[in-house]
Amino acid sequence: MKVDGKRQYDLLEKMGFVRVSGSPEELKAAHILMDAVKEIGFEATLEPFDVADGTVPLASFEVIEPEYRKYTVTGYKCAKCTAKGGEEYDFMYMEQFDDVMVKRAKGKFVLVNGRVTLDIYKKLIDAGVAGFMTMGGTVIDEVEKTDLDTRKIRDTYAEYGLLPAFHIRMIDALEILKSKATKVRIELETKNHIHTSHNVVVTVPGTEYPDEIIDIGAHYDSVEFSYGVWDNAAGSVTIMEMLRYFAENPPKRTLRFIWFGSEELGLLGSKAYVEKYANELDKHVFMINVDVGGSILGQNNAVITADEGLCKYVEYLAKEVGYSTGIRHDIMSSDSTPFADKGIPAINFARGGGGAGSGMGFMHTRYDMISLISADALQVVTEFAVTFADKIVNAVVFPVPKKLPQVIIDKVDKYLAKKKD
Ligand SMILES: [Zn+2]
Incomplete structure (x- = not known):
């Protein structure tokens, strides 16, 4: 099977509407993804979770002096x-x-x-x-x-x-x-409530090592006003194409594809997922996350939340196949972090950069729009993600140690505010 950027772009186009956590539109996007999964030959499950949220019936700000x-x-x-x-x-x-x-x-x-x-x-x-x-x-x-x-x-x-x-x-x-x-009058009324958001989950059983699980994830929600095509319908269609690849090329290890809801409210979908599957996380050996992509004026990037050796591996592999990419040993403000918090190493594929005014500066605004996205830009990252995944998913011995270096653990703890320094 060949990765097809045009097919990815078509699905991305279907998802290009505002999809805020817990909204009917977020659920609609979940169903679009489930339909696409079905077309590939799998059945996705919709896994609900609660989100503490609120409304603001009144917000008033007045300058009263001078x-x-x-x-x-x-x-x-x-x-x-x-x-x-x-x-x-x-x-x-x-x-x-x-x-x-x-x-x-x-x-x-x-x-x-x-x-x-x-x-x-x-x-x-x-x-x-x-x-x-x-x-x-x-x-x-x-x-x-x-x-x-x-x-x-x-x-x-x-x-x-x-x-x-x-x-x-x-x-x-x-x-x-x-x-x-010098003087202001403020008035604020807020009301708290709980709403429901969903993860879309598909399991592809491994043929040789079914008890070793690799998670492949991307969030599909957006923030208000944003069509969220770059962030992150692009990642959603990237892992859909990866699912298509592994449908045709059954993996030796079990793959769990997850489209996360409510990432934008604080990684809530991935947090709910690692809680729900807490009892089996000892079997989860790795996570592949895709967050932001498809930007024409972009730059490919890999953020590696794992043993530092994986940086070299990715660098060599990129050189071998001729893929241009930045490589960073770091955490990403995305769904890989709750996995890292549970000791599961990860790689994040992204296509960002390009600076303000190119589209990248428009993250989380109405200008995150499809005119800045191309099928080619989607395809190039997906091809590499598939190449990388195909190698490690089918490795004789899983090559990435399930041990995070202290520098990464510290960053995760700080990000998730575990330390009350
Ligand atoms: Zn994102």
């Missing part, structure tokens, strides 16, 4: 509600988290410059701020051509305490600073 102005904002889901009617605070621009800024922030509502990582979140809590606001987009955005997304306080953050939190366009944040805002 001049009144109301701004469009979104409120963080699962954030702390304010009193009804709102609360007033002194306003401060928290340009960074050095001692000077931290000292000044107590009791104030702060505009944060940059991403609120768990570390930053803890600093906000420790600084005793009254609430915070993050910025989205760029200073050259046009309102009608861009979207302001809704963020969420994740469970791992909530452990440290809750604050009212908002998200605003960067162009508005700029204006707020230019106007020398």
Whole structure:
């Protein structure tokens, strides 16, 4: 069988709609994948899992001094509600988290410059701020051509305490600073609920070593406003093509293909999967993950979350078959990480890069669109992924040790915030 980029592109086109965790559209995409699996000759199962989520019935942000102005904002889901009617605070621009800024922030509502990582979140809590606001987009955005997304306080953050939190366009944040805002009124109402998301799972039994399992995964959900073709319908169609290959070339080891839901809400599909199969994980020897691909102005990449020797193996194999790729010994912010957390080594195939403006800078926006994707770009990565998978899946002795180096374990722990330093 030949890998067929055009066939991948056709399936990707079918999935090119917004597919947010727990939505009817996410489920619709799951069924498109299940139909494609059926066409290949397998039966996929739909495995539901619960997702703690929320809605934001009210998010209001007003500058009240020195001049009144109301701004469009979104409120963080699962954030702390304010009193009804709102609360007033002194306003401060928290340009960074050095001692000077931290000292000044107590009791104030702060505009944060940059991403609120768990570390930053803890600093906000420790600084005793009254609430915070993050910025989205760029200073050259046009309102009608861009979207302001809704963020969420994740469970791992909530452990440290809750604050009212908002998200605003960067162009508005700029204006707020230019106007020398000193006092703001905020009002936030959030409601928490549980919804259902799904993993799509197919098992291809191994012919010689059925008790050794290799997981091959890609997430199929998207964020709001995004058609999610690059991120990650591309990965979804890549592993579909891999399934097609192994349908025609039965593998010696058992393969488990998984299309994960709710990756974008914090790798929730893969976390649910490793929990559900906790009792058999000792049989899982490796994971192949594909996240982002198909970009015309892209660069191939392999992120190796395994014994460092695998980096050399991939480098040599790439040279042997003439595949251009970057290789990094690292973890990826994707579904391979919950596997690594359970001691299962992984490789991540991706086609990213290309810089802002090429399409890659448009991750998680309405500009993650099919005009930036080609069948050829899908095909080249898939061909290599199949070549690599075919070798290790059928190896006489499985070549990748099921032992992660300490440097990788530390990164996984930090990423999953196990260490409460
Ligand atoms: Zn992704």
